[in-house]
Structure formats: structure tokens, C-alpha cells
Amino acid sequence: MKIKLWGVRGSIPCPGPETVGYGGNTACLELRFGEEERLVVIDAGSGVRKLGESIVKNDLKKGPLNFPLFLTHTHWDHIMGFPFFVPIFIPGTVIDVYGPVTYEDEGLDKIIGDQLRYRYFPVKHSELSASLNYYPLMEGPMDLGDDILVTTKYLNHPILCLGYRFEYKGKVFCTAYDTEPFRNVFPTDPTQPGYDPVAAQEGEEAAREENEKILRFYKDADLLIHDAQYTQKEYLESKLGWGHTPFETAINNAHKANVKKLLLFHHDPNRTDEQLEELVDGYRRKISAKSDLEIEIAREGDEYIL
């Protein structure tokens, strides 16, 4: 299994001299399986534009394109590259698009397709040459054939968002973004209005159970791509409930789940290359004595082979 990173940033593309090292494009991953190099794409952030060019250059000569695109969720930074993904303009191409949608939402076709309206873009969704099939996806296992197994897991984000666990030839690759730790939603301080000791206790247990489920989801992964948008300080000061994880929690979780290699991902658009390196060097120094967990900063263009 090969994993290539085409976009690693969170929230909005942020090109420029301060981010050129780790890259300014939003989430997009290319997965390849086996000798045949079977293609699976995760997310269509702005990074998917360059991936599209690469697919046209390398895959089209082997025959018509036919591959799945798995969306973690439909926040704009994860779908904004779709109108610029060249394969959607190529006749004969078939793309199966999978992603989570809530019952009150419109279908995936409408959520993605609405970006391709004259109001926003010069080509309409109905004018695209590729065949696009949209499938709502829920939590659970799915067999992709060729011995490729994928399992999805709901994460903690303001909208439904899925983590993906791929298992292939004894190796495990997982994603856990965009997500933040589950926490007790009930007041826990007896002096707070509305405090109820039973609810407080139940809320505490529910949060712990949900967090443990996520640890089990990426247990023993060879490679884990985890949300790490904020520092613990930034998170507690002003980002609670925004749906992202502090570096410290991502590292602790990966350690607890016996992950071999952790890629810190969904970098804050305001974080410069220099700041990212300084922060992560600090965390590495803190944990090095007690863990053999490898920690890397996700970098656009990097490739991993499992």
C-alpha cells in the first residue's frame, strides 16, 4: 500500500513563502494498492487538482479511469478542489464518490454538485463528461475487492465525519481528521447552574467510551494521519467545539493505541513551517524516552510505503 499526500492543510489553502515547506493545499490523499497500483482517493481539497494532473499523466494510458473517491466529510476545505479535478471532464471516466451525510442534508450529489453552478463556476455539474456515482456512507466495514478492506468510523466534528482504516496485506493505514476529543457535555461543577450529578457522571462515561472507541479504531496502525490543528493552549483558550485536536492529544492517543508512525495533519493555515517544526521538535523531545512512536509532520508530496 502506498500513500501520497497531495494536501495537508486545514481550513483554507495558504500558499506563500512561510508555508511552502509543508505545503499550502487542503486535504487530499492518494492511495495505491498492489502491483496494479489500484487507485483510491481520500478527500478533494485543493490538493486534488495536482493529483488529477498526475492521474491523467500516469493512469489514462492504461485505459479509462475508474476509481473511488472517499470523502471524510463535506466541509469546504475537503471538497473545494473537486471542480478542478481534471478526471471529471474526461469522457469514459467513472468515479464513485462516497461520503457521510446526515438525514436532514441534501444528497452528496447536491452538496458536491452545487459547487458546479454558474454562480460559482463556469461549468455545470450536469455538463461534466465523467460518470459520477454518489453513495452515502455510514460507519462500518466495506470490502473493496483485491483484498482491500476499509472500515469507517464516526469522529467528533460539527458535522458527520468519517475516519478511514485501510487493511491490506497485513498493513494498516488510518485517518482520523477532522476530529476533536469527545468531552462531557453536562456541567460537572456543583456550583454551575443545571448541575445534575447523574448526568455529569453519565456524560463523563459517554465521553470516555467514545474516545476509547476511536483509539480502538486506529489500534496498531502502521501509519496514522491524525488531526493536529491546535496546541493544547490554543484549543483550551478559544477553539473548543471547533472540531479539531491539539497536538498533545494526537500524540498521546497514537502512543496509547500502539501506532507505529504518526503523521500530524490538518495544519492550521496560520502556522508557518518554522513554527510547526519548533512545536513538533518540542513534543518529540518530551516523549522520546518513553515511546518508540515515530512522529512526523505531514508534508505535501511525501509518500509512504507500507
Ligand SMILES: [Zn+2]
Ligand atoms: Zn478540514
Ligand SMILES: [Zn+2]
Ligand atoms: Zn471539517
